[in-house]
Amino acid sequence: MTTRGFTVAIDGPAASGKGTISRAVAARFGFAHLDTGLLYRAVGAKVLEGMDPVAAARALRPGDLDGDALRTPAIAQEASKVAALPEVRAALKDFQRSFAARSGGAVLDGRDIGTVICPDAQVKLFVIADAVVRARRRFAELSEKGIETTFEEVLADVQARDARDMGRADAPLRPAVDAVTLDTSDMDIEDAVAAAVALIEAKRTALN
Numbered sequence: 001m002t003t004r005g006f007t008v009a010i011d012g013p014a015a016s017g018k019g020t021i022s023r024a025v026a027a028r029f030g031f032a033h034l035d036t037g038l039l040y041r042a043v044g045a046k047v048l049e050g051m052d053p054v055a056a057a058r059a060l061r062p063g064d065l066d067g068d069a070l071r072t073p074a075i076a077q078e079a080s081k082v083a084a085l086p087e088v089r090a091a092l093k094d095f096q097r098s099f100a101a102r103s104g105g106a107v108l109d110g111r112d113i114g115t116v117i118c119p120d121a122q123v124k125l126f127v128i129a130d131a132v133v134r135a136r137r138r139f140a141e142l143s144e145k146g147i148e149t150t151f152e153e154v155l156a157d158v159q160a161r162d163a164r165d166m167g168r169a170d171a172p173l174r175p176a177v178d179a180v181t182l183d184t185s186d187m188d189i190e191d192a193v194a195a196a197v198a199l200i201e202a203k204r205t206a207l208n
């Protein structure tokens, strides 16, 4: 069974579980994984330090993608603001497409992977969950990390980002026409990952 050029695109709103599913799927199939949200978060972080967003996107290096440092609510909000700028999105496109084209298979998660970055991906998943459920999960995660916030703030952050991501003109958040939607509101992580794995297995079998 070949995985050369096999791409899995996983999109969805904030804190829907895209990253969790993507990491598990990548480990299960031996695919490389790119969390494309980190690119926008890294640009957002540079803007909060005073840099111009387009210059920051053009100057971005893999060493800037320090996941843990970038996972703060303030950086998430700034990321969704810079993500609405077409020049920022254009500057980040080639890197994502090169990553997707690597041999051995790749899984990319984000907002526009199935629609813009990898429209030919073999598997497209659109992961959703009720906003209150997502905020509860994210609040628990942030609390565990010692980041001080409230459930209400996290819910407002999730809703504001969703509205910005769905409402922008360039590459808005929406499912690709050929994406399979996975609602994880009533699923635990194990079930959500199992559903994604089953979908990928079925597609790989059909292609071989």
Ligand SMILES: Nc1ncnc2c1ncn2[C@@H]1O[C@H](COP(=O)(O)OP(=O)(O)OP(=O)(O)O)[C@@H](O)[C@H]1O
Pocket (backbone or CB within 6 Å): 012, 013, 014, 015, 016, 017, 018, 019, 020, 021, 037, 137, 138, 141, 184, 187, 188, 189, 190, 192
């Ligand atoms: N099915 C699930 N059941 C319970 N908790 C989950 C589930 N899926 C994900 N989580 C938890 O919810 C939180 C958000 O998940 P994750 O980081 O994977 O979302 P995301 O869509 O990648 O978020 P973001 O868009 O902000 O990068 C994490 O703490 C994760 O462990």
Ligand SMILES: Nc1ccn([C@@H]2O[C@H](COP(=O)(O)O)[C@@H](O)[C@H]2O)c(=O)n1
Pocket (backbone or CB within 6 Å): 014, 015, 036, 037, 038, 040, 041, 076, 079, 080, 081, 083, 109, 110, 111, 112, 113, 161, 165
């Ligand atoms: N393909 C993508 C990925 C992310 N964004 C924007 O970045 C913000 C942060 O992303 P997370 O996945 O880390 O939450 C997100 O709110 C989007 O605005 C994007 O536009 N396209």
